Amino acid sequence: xxxxxxxxxxxxxxxxxxxxxxxxxxxxxxxxxxxxxxxxxxxxxxxxxxxxxxxxxxxxxxxxxxxxxxxxxxxxxxxxxxxxxxxxxxxxxxxxxxxxxxxxxxxxxxxxxxxxxxxxxxxxxxxxxxxxxxxxxxxxxxxxxxxxxxxxxxxxxxxxxxxxxxxxxxxxxxxxxxxxxxxxxxxxxxxxxxxxxxxxxxxxxxxxxxxxxxxxxxxxxxxxxxxxxxxxxxxxxxxxxxxxxxxx
Numbered sequence: 001x002x003x004x005x006x007x008x009x010x011x012x013x014x015x016x017x018x019x020x021x022x023x024x025x026x027x028x029x030x031x032x033x034x035x036x037x038x039x040x041x042x043x044x045x046x047x048x049x050x051x052x053x054x055x056x057x058x059x060x061x062x063x064x065x066x067x068x069x070x071x072x073x074x075x076x077x078x079x080x081x082x083x084x085x086x087x088x089x090x091x092x093x094x095x096x097x098x099x100x101x102x103x104x105x106x107x108x109x110x111x112x113x114x115x116x117x118x119x120x121x122x123x124x125x126x127x128x129x130x131x132x133x134x135x136x137x138x139x140x141x142x143x144x145x146x147x148x149x150x151x152x153x154x155x156x157x158x159x160x161x162x163x164x165x166x167x168x169x170x171x172x173x174x175x176x177x178x179x180x181x182x183x184x185x186x187x188x189x190x191x192x193x194x195x196x197x198x199x200x201x202x203x204x205x206x207x208x209x210x211x212x213x214x215x216x217x218x219x220x221x222x223x224x225x226x227x228x229x230x231x232x233x234x235x236x237x238x239x240x241x242x243x244x245x246x247x248x
Contacts, residue, residue, distance in 0.1 A: 039079035046227055047110055048072075048084045052097065052118030052154070055189060056088030060201045065209040067216065068116075074220040080227070085112075093128070094119045094136035101140055105147065114227050115144055118154040118189060120173065127162065130169035137173060141181040152226045153178045154189040154219075184226035192218045 050056045050068035058066025068086040075082035087104050089096070097119045105112075117140065123133040137153075144151050155174035158167040178185035190207070192214040193199040199211030207215060 039077065041076050041081045042079050043081050044230065045081050045083050046075075046113045047108065048082055048223075048227075049087055049104070049108060049112040049115045050084055050118075051087045051101070051104060051115055053088060053092040053122055054090040054206060055121065055154070056086060056116070056118045057090045058086070058088065059090050059206045060203075061206075061209055061212065065212060067212050070212050070216045071116075071220060071223060074216050075224060078220070078224060080224060084116075088118070091122060092119065093122045093126070094133050094140070095123075098136045098139050101143055105143075105149075111147070112149055114152065114223070115149050116152045116154065116223065117141075117183075120170075121156045124156060124158050124162070124170055127166075130166065130173060133170065134173045134177070137177055138180075141177055141183060145181055150226055150228055151181065151183040152223055153183045153185050155185060155187045156190075157188050184222050186219050186222055189215065189219075 048068075050071075056067055058069070063069075066086060066088070068084040068088070072082050072084040075084075085108065089100075097117075117137070119140070120133050120137060123136075124130075141151060141153070153174055155178075158170040160167070162170075175185060175187065177183070188194075193207045193211040196211070196214075197204075199208055199214055200206070201208055201211075
């Protein structure tokens, strides 16, 4: 399997079998979710769909330790009656995500109030053309817009050893599409853990349970702010964003 580098070391998001890392002891660091005081959960249930790759699927983690699981707990700790469905698939590319999007949406027991998207990392690690990644993510966001479902886009950065040209075409995809579709943007999903080996699994790409808590702490407000008010339609997309940056 192809091994690439993000920051110091970053191995592929497309998964290979490996042992689950041992969970650090509570003495090593406190959970990022322990800090906010509990607020009584109020209001109607807010269904959220987490749609993407192994970073959402919870690769190498125990049940209840994935990003969607911990994010749901963090939102509920803030009084938001969140119910997050984890539709993460390990090794998924943007093309595969686009292919299963309609089925996934139709499989939900009710229309999501919000969709969290984590796709594109596997495209990058396989060296797929950035133009293809852009087109697939654009189609996914367009489909959600057509269904009046707002989105949070979890951004990824190109591995340095793919070269400056590749990065110049890949890295702008997320901010430009977020602007085009008025989606909330997390510029680099792994930013809280990428330079902290103790928060990463031995494969140097997937966060540990404590790493997930750090990411949740850094992103929970973005997700909470992206939830629309009850019965409110998301804004129309911006027409000012660029459609494409270079070819793949």
